[in-house]
Amino acid sequence: MPLAQPSRKENLHGFGESIKAFLSSRIAVALATVILGSLIVASALLPQSVALEKGQFAKRDIQAQRTIVNRVATEKLREEARRVYLKNAPSFPDNYEINQSYSYMAEETVESVFDAISSASREIPEGDIEVIAQHAAGIIADDMGIVASEADLALLASMNEMEYEDAREAAAALVGSVMRENRITDDNLQTIAAGIPGALSDRGLPDECVEPVSRLVISAIRPNLSLSLAKVEKAAEEEADLVQPVYVQKGQNIIRRGELATEETIEILKDLGLLGARGSILGWVGVISFTALAVGYTGVYIKSFPARAPRERGMLSLVAIAGLLVLLLGSILVSLTPDYAAYLVPAAFATMVISFLASLEIALVVNLSVAALIGVLFRGNMFAMLASLAAGAAGAYAAHDLHERSSMTRAVLAVGVSVATVSVCYGLGFGEPEIVSRWYLGFVNGIISTVMTLGSLPFFETLFGVSSSLRLLELSNPGHPLLRRLLLEAPGTYHHSILVGNLGETAAQAIGADALLVRVGALYHDCGKLKRPYFFAENQFAQANPHDKISPALSTLVITSHVKDGVELAKQYKLPAPVAGMIQQHHGTGLVSFFYARASESERDLCIDEKDFRYPGPKPQTREAAVVMLADSVEAAVRSMSDPSSWQVKNAVRKIIREKLNDGQLDECDLTLRELNEIENAFINVLSGVYHERVEYPELPSNEPSANGGRDTAGSSARDEAAGLSSKQAASGETDTRSAIGDRKTLGRDENAR
Structure with missing residues (x-):
């Protein structure tokens, strides 16, 4: 048989529950925080976009949101500095470098002179030296543009072949090296020329040849510097880099309403991120x-x-x-x-x-x-x-x-x-x-x-339903309306709650829990009894017990309903969620054992379901709620004892805690066994101080009859005062909380301590 498919309504309901669960999850809170936080930060950090183009008029004043460099204005100043430098570049000596081509030209000039002499000697093999010199001078003047005297040419022509080649080689090498290694200008040309004869002598040229060769070399030497375009460009860039940037300061007006947008304005807006989606x-x-x-x-x-x-x-x-x-x-x-x-x-x-x-x-x-x-x-x-x-x-x-x-x-x-x-x-x-x-x-x-x-x-x-320590202190004030009602309408429950608060606070301090929250939770944990106070033994005093007239099942329903009634009162009086949780959880899913046992005895022939005699829960979810549960049960159990001696109190405390643990009432909180032991010791210390042994004061004889018909009250007043209590407190029942609440063994007790 095929399984039934979920209806559309069920699908929508399931989807809605999934959405609701997601929205209440930590991921949803984190995503919402990121989105809202980004919007807040962006509103202050990111500037508002502007729709503006070159040639358009601004519709509003626009200010710089941060300090930036005005690239357009800065580049204009850099270009101007570059142009001025290029214009003046020829006047800077550092922009010149040795031109190697001048050295090659000088070497060729010297070689040409010697070639002219050799050519003239071949054309006039047996001629006069002077005629050869004249002919060589003509060749030089026509083709090379160099001036050489006929006398020098004659001296060179008169050399033997070896001397002639040595002179030729020395002259060409010297003029080349001088032109390549020295920065020669018109200013230092004479200085360099003065060193030529010595350089020729150092090269081993005969003395008679030094003078004519020197004059030939000197005539070939020229200024050898030329303007270096690479140096000029580099120096121009360095000059441009020295220009200080132009800044647009934060808060400075970029353009005012009605002004025409220029290229500079548009570039500034782009740099600020005000234009363009990127x-x-x-x-x-x-x-x-x-x-x-x-x-x-x-x-x-x-x-x-x-x-x-x-x-x-x-x-x-x-x-x-x-x-x-x-x-x-x-x-x-x-x-x-x-x-x-x-x-x-x-x-x-x-x-x-x-x-x-x-x-x-x-x-x-x-x-x-x-x-x-x-x-x-x-x-x-x-x-x-x-x-x-x-x-x-x-x-x-x-x-x-x-x-x-x-x-x-x-x-x-x-x-x-x-x-x-x-x-x-x-x-x-x-x-x-x-x-x-x-x-x-x-x-x-x-x-x-x-x-x-x-x-x-x-x-x-x-x-958010949370509570601060100040709010908890306000709730612990006896003047709070709900506590006032509890004192006046259910005084036994009120005093029980105070003692539970003392027990719980001490235990909470021992395990490092929120002691103030435990105290406040204990004060209000039984506030639901206000709806039917006389159904609970501590508020019955001398009245008849109404549980004698109803069935155990109905009694259980009345007893357990004080939890639900307490939660409703917590909402009515706007108690914090942690306090309301303690009201709901202080019995957990515990068994109302007295009425369960009574029902089992009176209705043996019927099937009794234990679940019908348990509190609805939930079990304590926090350590604080668990401490209130244990303190409530322990206080009720000890108060029900006719003679609470020290060893009986210890046994009762240990038994109650063990029973709660075995019943699974502490399964959903974070209490450890070590902490349970500390709670037990704290309860025993407090209860030992409450139920300590007292000295019985003897009756004092009175010589005169008292005003109340012969009964002597001086002794009781003296005992009250000796115990540290006023007569008014004694009369109101505050001297002994046990007498105010009555015997806890009476039918109708709601505590499941046993």
Whole structure:
């Protein structure tokens, strides 16, 4: 037989439940935080895009969001410096270099003179030396443009072949080396020429040949420098690099409304990222990445240390909202008072709220993320980041474990001192006296953060169902309306709750749990008995027991309903969720053993289901709720004893804790066996002090009859006073809580201690 397919309605319902579960998950909170945080940071960090082209008129004033280089104006100045240098380049000697071609030309000139002499000698083999010199001079004058005297040519022509070749080789080599190795100008030409005869002599040329060869070499030497284009271009670029950049300062007007957009204006807008989608997209990528890193850091800590993370469903949302509010206020301050914003960012507000309502560890972790994003929000302002970091840490430590609203003044001092210290140290370290002079703004920050924290605590407590220590202290006030009702309408339950609170608080302190929360939870744990107070033994006094007239099943229903009634009263009086949870969980799924046993005896022929005689639960989910359960059961069991001696109290405490453990009532909380042992010792110490042995005072004889018909009350009054109690307390039943509540063995007790 084929399985039935789910209907469309069921599919939609399942999809809706999946969406609801996702929205309440940690991932949804993280994603929402990243999105909102990115929007806040981007609103202050990323400039608003502008639709403007060259030749168009601006529709609004546009200012620079940060300091940048005006590339167009700077390039104009560089080009002007380059042009001026190129114009004046020929006047700079360093721009010239030796031209090697001049040395080759000089060598060829010298070689040509000797070639002319050789040619003339071949043409006139037997001629006169002077005729040969004249003919050679003519060849030189016609073809080479060099002036050589006939006398020098005659001396050269008169040399033998060996001397002639030596002179030729020496002259060509010398003129080439001189032209290649010396920077020759018109100014130093004569100086270089003066050294030619000596150089020829050093080359071994005969003395009679030195003079004519010297004059020939000197006549061939010319200035050998030419302008180097490579040097000129390099020097021009170096000159352009010396030009100081033109800056567009932060806040400077780029273009005013109605002005014509020029090429320079458009380029500035592009550099600022105000034009074009590319810069805007990259800016968003950077902002989202920074925000995701900050949120991810907090998320990794919460995942790595779940025991220190807040367990309430709305607590993560509270943490996220507190951090986002600081970022939002920071972005507003940047736009309103940019010069003072870094001092006034209320980073301590977030950490004080989180430390107060969640935990110190989470507050410090969030503080790191918020301070990093503040640094991004202020465009990398390190002082703003350090000031926020110090203020947040100081606020977290100052607000931790506060028990009075008036004590919040120490948070003002802590935040103020921390910001002032950062201001002084940063200003002195970086040479910024202006920052040092504004140290007093740290105390303004402390006042703002503290006032915001005090004002927002009731809002956060109500919205997210969490409770601060101040709220718990207010709930522990005997003047609270619900406690007043409990005292007047169910006095036995009220006194029982006070003693349970004492037991629970001591045990919570022993295991490091929230002692204040345990005390408050114990005060209200039985508030549901207000609906039918006389169905519970501690409130019956001398009245008849109504359970004698109804069945055990109905009695069980009445007894167990005080849990549901208590939850309804918690909603009516707006008690915090942790306190309401203790009201709901303080019996767990325990068995109402008295009525179950009575039903089993009276209805033996019927099948009795144990589940019908158990509380609806749930079992305690936290250590605090478990401590309240154990304290409630232990107090009830010990109070039911007719003679609670020390050893009986110890046995009863151990038995109750063992029974709760074996019944599985502690399976869903984090209590360890070591902590159960510490709770047991704490209960025994407190109960031993409550039920200690007392000295019985003897009756004193009276010589005169008393005013109340002969009964002597002086002894009882003396005993009351000797016990440290007033006669009014004794008369009201506060001297002995046991007599006020009555014998717990009476039918109708709701405690499942046995």
